[in-house]
Amino acid sequence: MKSSKKAVIELQFNWLFILIIGAMILLFFVTVIYKQRNIADQRLAARVLNDLESILTGAQVSTSTATRIESARNEIFFDCTDCSCSYKISNLFGSGSISYDGKTVFAPTELKGEQYLAWSLDWNLPYKVTNFLYLTSPEYRYTILYNQDVSAAQQFAGDIQYNLPDAFTNIKDENAYEYDLDTMAPLGIPSKNSYKARLIFVGYEEPNIASITNMNPLIDHLDYLDYRDITAINIMEGSKLDYGTVQFYTLTKNKERFLLQKKSYYIGIAGLYAAIFSDDPDNYVCPMNSALQRLQHVSSLYQQRTTQLRTRPPPCQNWYSQALNPYFTILMTNLNPPPDLTTNADYEGDFGNLYNNAFQQNANGLAFLNSRAQLFSCPEMY
Amino acid sequence: MKAQIRMGESIAVMVVFFFLIVIAYSFYVKIQQSSLAVDIGKAQELRAIQLAQLVYYMPEVQCSSGTQLVKESCFDTLKLEKFKGILAGDGRLFYFGLFGYNTIYIKQVYPNPGLQWLATIDYDSDGTSGADAFLLYKREPPQDDPIRFKSTKVAQMPVALYDPIQKKYAYAYLVVEYVY
Incomplete structure (x- = not known):
């Protein structure tokens, strides 16, 4: 036991x-x-x-x-x-x-x-x-909406898609929709699975987008997304592929209004795509400022190099002297310091003028002088 | 007594079993660590090559002709001289973001730099690059960091040096000393 x-x-x-x-x-x-x-x-x-x-x-x-x-x-x-x-x-x-x-x-x-x-x-x-x-x-959705009242808007929307590489099917293969913000007519944009969406407005004026009070017909195809996952950019009327003005928007919590976050500018088609792909204005403005700083340094380098080349005998000397004054100087001084693309009042509303004077004319002038130098077998300026 | 012996046996088996597992696991961890060290080494080598590539294709040094035409594998000696000045002056802070605590120089191999074949480039010597090399950029890492900046990887790439005034070429190679 x-x-x-x-x-x-x-x-x-x-x-x-x-x-x-x-x-x-x-x-x-x-x-x-x-x-x-x-x-x-x-x-x-x-x-x-x-x-x-x-x-x-x-x-x-x-x-x-x-x-x-x-x-x-x-x-x-x-x-x-x-x-x-x-x-x-x-x-x-x-x-x-x-x-x-x-x-x-x-x-x-x-x-x-x-x-x-x-x-x-x-x-x-x-x-x-x-x-x-x-x-x-590829799972980020982009929808292009152009202003039917602006004649160049449809062409602009097409150019945005056309210049993209084939791999970017999420923009390139989508339809661009003509849209009247006043009537808010239903669009019938098909719903698709995506984790975020960005509306790209082309050719609208600032008050038109900010004053919309009922966004539902416009964003019903994005119903499944949280309001924080929907952003918008407006490439303002008058913008060109070379330069223009853009506005960054977010959506209110009730998805009924767009809120203007920042107004900014772009230079060149590369700058335009930069604004489109950055859904936060800081993600656009900050690297852009870095690019402008680099532009200053590169311009300074070419200016110093051209100054040294000026010791060459004529006719080469002539092209270099002309290039130094005013072209390089203007390119550098207008961007010294690099403008804050959003807040600097000097550029607000007058970016077209700045672009035309500081970039386009100087770029064309320099390109001409450079081709002359090349023609006369002189060392090129850039 | 029998039960105690049996229990003791079981515990002994368990101890041996765990002992074997611990040995096997420590071996495994050692192998993992060494493969991780190899991966880290490769990654740093890649970083050195990436930095060399970055310099290799910079518009600040590349030979250029107009807007679109860029001669690859070629450095403009006039640009090099001016860029060195910018790196030491206004562009010091900006380019530190790109180059960090590393050393970049160009070593001419033919013709002999002593012959001063290219008039637009001044070779200098500070003990790092040697008398036959053009030291483009150097930033000493902080000495007080006990972990970082103790090792160096070197990446080299062949390059042609072009003097746009004399219209002469020389053979050289770009050296990047990447400190990590």
């Missing part, structure tokens, strides 16, 4: 022992698996980050190239708060924000999806200054 009681205790103790040890073994393997999974995720995220870094560098190197990057379902966040631009990748624990480091990258605040789209375009004024890199996702 005594020994059977002992056996029962022993049996129970054995089971308890097995249970504890079993639990420990299970816990051990679960921990190992969990850690391994995290490591694998981080490795994948690091690979995406490396790919992105290569793309960012590649964009500085080669122009007009469009690529698709496998994202491995990682999200990337772009932020230019206080003009300190950086990006951060999800799933990469312990990795802080990575600075743009002077690179001119234009991207939405959040990149998401199976793949990312990347495209680079050079920015010439008239000499090459830098390359702009645009990033977006």
Whole structure:
């Protein structure tokens, strides 16, 4: 009787022992698996980050190239708060924000999806200054709406689509819709799955968009999105592919009104796409200011180089002297310091004038003198 | 007594089992660490090459002809001289964002730099690049950082130097010393 009681205790103790040890073994393997999974995720995220870094560098190197990057379902966040631009990748624990480091990258605040789209375009004024890199996702929806009352608006909308690379199907293959903001006629835009949407208005005046009180007919195809995920840009009436004025809008919480965030400007078609792909005005203005700073340095370099070339005998000397005064000087002084594209009152409302005087005329003048130098076998200015 | 022996056996087996698992896991972690170190090394090598590529294609140094025509693998000596001045002056802060705490120089290999084949470039020596090299950019990393800036990767790329005044070429290579 005594020994059977002992056996029962022993049996129970054995089971308890097995249970504890079993639990420990299970816990051990679960921990190992969990850690391994995290490591694998981080490795994948690091690979995406490396790919992105290569793309960012590649964009500085080669122009007009469009690529698709496998994202491995990682999200990337772009932020230019206080003009300190950086990006951060999800799933990469312990990795802080990575600075743009002077690179001119234009991207939405959040990149998401199976793949990312990347495209680079050079920015010439008239000499090459830098390359702009645009990033977006095929799952980011863009809808172009043009003002039917402005004759050039439809052509402009078509040009925006036409100049994009084939990989950007989320804009290129979409229809551009003519739309009357006064009547708010239903559009019948098909619904599609996307994580964010951007409405691109072409040819509207500022009060027209800000004063709309019932957005429903316009955004009913985006009903499934949160109000924070819908933004808009208006390429204002009178804008051209070379230069123009843009307005950045967000949506109110009840989705009934657009709120004007910032008014800004673009120079060149590369600048226009920069404004379109940046859904936050800071993500546009800050890298753009960096590009303008670089323009100053590049202009200064060419100016100094041309000054040295002026010691050449005539006729070369003539072309260099003409170029130094006023062309290079104007290019540099108008942008010294680089204007804050949003707040500087000197440029407000008169950007067309600034562009025509400071950029277009000087660029044309320099291009002419450079071709003359080339014709006379003189070293070129740029 | 028998039960105690059996229990002792079980515990001994468990201890050996866990001991083996710990050894196996520590081996695995070591392998992971070494493969991570290889990955980090590759990534830094890639960064050095990326920086070299960045310099290689900069409009500030590249030979150019008009708006669109850019001669690849060619540096304009006049541009190099002026760009060096900008890097040390107004552009110091701006280009630090692109180049960081690294060293960039161009070493001429043919003709011998001593022959002063190209008149528009001044070779200098500060102990880093040597008398036959043109030191474009150098920024010393902070010495008080105990972890970073202790290792260096070097990337080299062949380049032609072009003197636009004399219209002469020389062979050289671009050297980027990437500190991490």
